[in-house]
Amino acid sequence: xxxxxxxxxxxxxxxxxxxxxxxxxxxxxxxxxxxxxxxxxxxxxxxxxxxxxxxxxxxxxxxxxxxxxxxxxxxxxxxxxxxxxxxxxxxxxxxxxxxxxxxxxxxxxxxxxxxxxxxxxxxxxxxxxxxxxxxxxxx
Amino acid sequence: xxxxxxxxxxxxxxxxxxxxxxxxxxxxxxxxxxxxxxxxxxxxxxxxxxxxxxxxxxxxxxxxxxxxxxxxxxxxxxxxxxxxxxxxxxxxxxxxxxxxxxxxxxxxxxxxxxxxxxxxxxxxxxxxxxxxxxxxxxxxxxxxxxxxxxxxxxxxxxxxxxxxxxxxxxxxxxxxxxxxxxxxxxxxxxxxxxxxxxxxxxxxxxxxxxxxxxxxxxxxxxxxxxxxxxxxxxxxxxxxxxxxxxxxxxxxxxxxxxxxxxxxxxxxxxxxxxxxxxxxxxxxxxxxxxxxxxxxxxxxxxxxxxxxxxxxxxxxxxxxxxxxxxxxxxxxxxxxxxxxxxxxxxxxxxxxxxxxxxxxxxxxxxxxxxxxxxxxxxxxxxxxxxxxxxx
Numbered sequence: 322x323x324x325x326x327x328x329x330x331x332x333x334x335x336x337x338x339x340x341x342x343x344x345x346x347x348x349x350x351x352x353x354x355x356x357x358x359x360x361x362x363x364x365x366x367x368x369x370x371x372x373x374x375x376x377x378x379x380x381x382x383x384x385x386x387x388x389x390x391x392x393x394x395x396x397x398x399x400x401x402x403x404x405x406x407x408x409x410x411x412x413x414x415x416x417x418x419x420x421x422x423x424x425x426x427x428x429x430x431x432x433x434x435x436x437x438x439x440x441x442x443x444x445x446x447x448x449x450x451x452x453x454x455x456x457x458x459x460x
Numbered sequence: 461x462x463x464x465x466x467x468x469x470x471x472x473x474x475x476x477x478x479x480x481x482x483x484x485x486x487x488x489x490x491x492x493x494x495x496x497x498x499x500x501x502x503x504x505x506x507x508x509x510x511x512x513x514x515x516x517x518x519x520x521x522x523x524x525x526x527x528x529x530x531x532x533x534x535x536x537x538x539x540x541x542x543x544x545x546x547x548x549x550x551x552x553x554x555x556x557x558x559x560x561x562x563x564x565x566x567x568x569x570x571x572x573x574x575x576x577x578x579x580x581x582x583x584x585x586x587x588x589x590x591x592x593x594x595x596x597x598x599x600x601x602x603x604x605x606x607x608x609x610x611x612x613x614x615x616x617x618x619x620x621x622x623x624x625x626x627x628x629x630x631x632x633x634x635x636x637x638x639x640x641x642x643x644x645x646x647x648x649x650x651x652x653x654x655x656x657x658x659x660x661x662x663x664x665x666x667x668x669x670x671x672x673x674x675x676x677x678x679x680x681x682x683x684x685x686x687x688x689x690x691x692x693x694x695x696x697x698x699x700x701x702x703x704x705x706x707x708x709x710x711x712x713x714x715x716x717x718x719x720x721x722x723x724x725x726x727x728x729x730x731x732x733x734x735x736x737x738x739x740x741x742x743x744x745x746x747x748x749x750x751x752x753x754x755x756x757x758x759x760x761x762x763x764x765x766x767x768x769x770x771x772x773x774x775x776x777x778x779x780x781x782x783x784x785x786x787x788x789x790x791x792x793x794x795x796x797x798x799x800x801x802x803x804x805x806x807x808x809x810x811x812x813x814x815x816x817x818x819x820x821x822x823x824x825x826x827x828x829x830x831x832x833x834x835x836x837x838x839x840x841x842x843x844x845x846x847x848x849x850x851x
Contacts, residue, residue, distance in 0.1 A: 322569040322591065322629075369570070369601025372593050413593050415567045449831045 324372060324413045325420040327427060328443035331379050333404030338439035339432045346433050354438075357430045365412060365423070376408035411447075420444050465510065466498050468651065470581030473514045475553020478614050482522050484560065485606040488578050490525060494518035495581060554579075555655045558648075559618020562626040563609050570605035571626045572633075577602055579651075580644055589637025623652065624664050624720065631668050642672055653707075662711035663721030669704035670727035673697040685837040689736035701731045722751040741771035758784065758798055766804055774812035781805055799828045803838055810845065819845035 343351060365371035387394040410427070414420050424442045432438035470491060477487035494517040498510075507513035561575040573591075576582045582590075588598035631645035649665045677691040686692075708724045725747045733739040748764035761784050769777020781804060806821035822842035829835035 322572070322633075324592075366596065367600055367604075369573075369593075369597050369599075369604055371597050413569070413591070413597070415569050446830070448829070448835065 322413060322415060324411060324447040326445045326447065327410045327412065327424050328445065329407045329409065331405040331407040334441040334443070337441060339436050341433035350431065350433060350435060353431050353435060361427055362410070370412050370414050372411035372413050374410040377406055379405060466495055467581030469511050469514055470495065471554040471557045471579045472511055473518055474578055475557060476515050477518055477522060479553060480519070483610060485610055486522055486526060488606060490518045490522035492583070493521040554651065556614050556618070558623045558652055560609050560612055560614065562623040563612055564619065564622055565608055566605055568629055570601055570608070572629050573598060573601045574605040575626050575648070576630065576644065580648055582639060586637060586639050590633065590639045590641050620656065620658055620661065624660060628664060642675070646672060659711040659714045659716045660718040660720050662707050663718055663724050666704040666708035666711065667720050667724035667727055669700045669707070670724060670731050673700035673704065673731060679833065683833065685833040688730065693734070696731065704728065717750065717754070719751060719754045722747055722754060739770070741767055745771050762798055762801060762804055769808050769811065774808045777808045778812065781808065799830050800825070802828060806841065815845050
């Protein structure tokens, strides 16, 4: 039982194999894609592996502290070169292998011509806060 | 009203229902309903016979839920075939439930969830909170688990090793939500030890008690990790340690050594030492040798290298670690098989006086740590050495 974050990117990931922007698909191809994603999430809910999933808008700003009594600094919308996250899904699975298997399935969502996008997804393990009792030098 | 008492009656009540011919999934649902009713009714109107009350209510819930004619006929056929329950039946039933909930056809997470619910009597919400997943997710996990084992016969002998693995998984989960899973795992292992005479069950119970006894001293008030050598030993629970040692000694006397007994023996040697300096590292190394023979696990050999470092000096520890390097499995599966390898190497290099290498390895270990407390601890170690050298 370990939680993993599956990250989907607008930008920043390597280019997918079937790399056609969504606005150039047919409406039916878009529907098929959305249906695939929904079915995937529903299936994970049934297997008891689903924790959370959200989509993010492409607009975002960098914000930082600018000193006492001053408003935070923002750099406006993300520049084109920046890594941009499109959404995430959190899963709770029995192994790293299972997390990779599921990310692979998600990456097979259909795109242009109904063929899989082969999109790159990032798989990140959660750092658990829980203790483990394995005896070791610093425990 | 004692919620722990209600929970401890769960497996016995469930066993009676299954023995009367209820199928497992329906019986489990009925028992959960009865538990919820008990929590509601008992404070104002406590029953004389708690278990009898729960059996009656759970059976009524079960009958309500399976009122259809076909179901009734099937149930009556089953009841016809069933022998009347004897006096020892409830103990046997409890044991069968442990086997069923840890059945090899279940994934570890489903086995854990099913055990906590069917044997432990926890609600789905409590289990979901403990594992930080949505309640709907946990409900699905449990109902899938029940479907998976629905065809398993209830009177077949099960695999004790599987049950022990599941209980140890529960124990290692620690604490979140309103349920202390380590305490729950101890309670369930105690109950199992009462139902079955098996040295490894005793070994696991001893191991849990010995670890649990030291839990309060393992973290500082701010949640940061306190290493074994720096722990305030006056905060160790001596009663739990004494009980763990006693259970372990009785198990070892049976002369059927297993990995939990060996691990408990190591934990007992740590718990026995009045100060860190007085730890009997030589004997700990011997137990790690036994353990390595039983499991051949790289994690065990890694911990053995730590013990060798304490018993025979850091150079010997590093030599033991080097052997491990050559033979440890590759990380082709994606995750490193030995996330603490760098941490151990860092510690041994520091003790050997090579602070530059130690600092680099602590930083590497922090990067690989799989939990926050360990990562923060290791980062501080690297920082301590780095700032020390720059002054």
